[in-house]
Amino acid sequence: MEDYDFGNPNYSNPNCAHSFVNMATPTSDFMLSDYLLLDDDVIIDNHHQHQDQDSWSQSTESSSLAAASSNVNHEFGGATTSNHNNNIKCKTYVSKRNKQVEARQRVVFRTRSEQEVMDDGFKWRKYGKKPVKNSPNPRNYYKCSSVGCGVKKRVERDAEDRSYVLTSYDGVHNHQIPSSNSYYTTSPFSIFHSNDINWSLHALTANSSSSNS
DNA sequence: CGCATTTGACCAGCGC
DNA sequence: GCGCTGGTCAAATGCG
Numbered sequence: 001m002e003d004y005d006f007g008n009p010n011y012s013n014p015n016c017a018h019s020f021v022n023m024a025t026p027t028s029d030f031m032l033s034d035y036l037l038l039d040d041d042v043i044i045d046n047h048h049q050h051q052d053q054d055s056w057s058q059s060t061e062s063s064s065l066a067a068a069s070s071n072v073n074h075e076f077g078g079a080t081t082s083n084h085n086n087n088i089k090c091k092t093y094v095s096k097r098n099k100q101v102e103a104r105q106r107v108v109f110r111t112r113s114e115q116e117v118m119d120d121g122f123k124w125r126k127y128g129k130k131p132v133k134n135s136p137n138p139r140n141y142y143k144c145s146s147v148g149c150g151v152k153k154r155v156e157r158d159a160e161d162r163s164y165v166l167t168s169y170d171g172v173h174n175h176q177i178p179s180s181n182s183y184y185t186t187s188p189f190s191i192f193h194s195n196d197i198n199w200s201l202h203a204l205t206a207n208s209s210s211s212n213s
Numbered sequence: 214c215g216c217a218t219t220t221g222a223c224c225a226g227c228g229c
Numbered sequence: 230g231c232g233c234t235g236g237t238c239a240a241a242t243g244c245g
Contacts, residue, residue, distance in 0.1 A: 127239095130236070130237095133235085
C-alpha cells in the first residue's frame with residue numbers, strides 16, 4: 001500500500017505520470033476524481049482475494065491506481081493553497097463489509113491543520129464519536145445533512161502526528177454543493193476552504209468523462 | 214423553541 | 230460462545 005502524497009514536491013509515482021500536484025500552485029482545476037473515485041468493480045476484482053479482515057481495505061498502487069491512471073490522459077492543473085506545509089495524502093478504499101451488497105467509495109485525506117473539521121461546502125450532522133484503538137484521539141462521525149444523501153465522513157487526528165487530520169469521505173453526494181460559489185460537483189471532496197488552510201480541490205466528478213478527451 | 218451536539222447503549226463482524 | 234472493536238442510534242443536553 002502506498003500513500004499518494006500530493007503535497008510533496010519530490011513525490012513521483014512511476015505508475016501514474018501525473019500523480020503529483022503542487023499544492024502551492026494556484027492554477028486551474030485539479031481533476032482528482034479520476035484518481036480517487038475509482039471504478040468500484042475494478043477495485044473489487046483486483047483486491048477481493050487479499051483484503052484483510054478489517055471493514056475496509058486499502059487498494060494498492062499497482063492495480064487499481066494504475067488502472068485508473070490508464071484512463072486518464074489530461075494534465076493536472078494544480079490546486080490552490082495558502083499554506084505550503086499542507087500535506088494531503090489520499091488513499092482509496094473498498095468496503096469489505098458492503099461489497100456484496102453495495103459498492104461504495106471512500107477517500108481519505110491526511111491534512112496538516114489546526115482545525116479538525118474543515119469547511120468543504122457541504123453541511124454535515126455529527127452523529128457519533130468513538131475512541132479509537134491505539135490512538136489517544138477520538139473519531140468523529142458525520143452524515144451529510146441533505147435529504148436523501150447518504151454520504152458520511154469520519155474525522156480524526158492522526159495518532160502518529162496530531163498536527164495532521166485524517167478525513168475520510170464515504171460515498172458520493174447526489175446533490176449540488178450547497179455553497180453558492182462552488183462548482184457543480186457530486187464529489188465528496190470537491191472544495192475545501194478554511195481560514196487555516198484555504199486550499200481547494202475541484203474534483204469535477206460529473207464532468208470527468210468529457211474532460212478525459 | 215428548534216436545532217445541533219453529546220454520549221451511552223446497542224448491534225454486527227471478527228478473532229480467539 | 231465470548232470479548233473486542235468499529236459503526237450507528239437515539240435520548241439527553243446545550244446553545245443561539
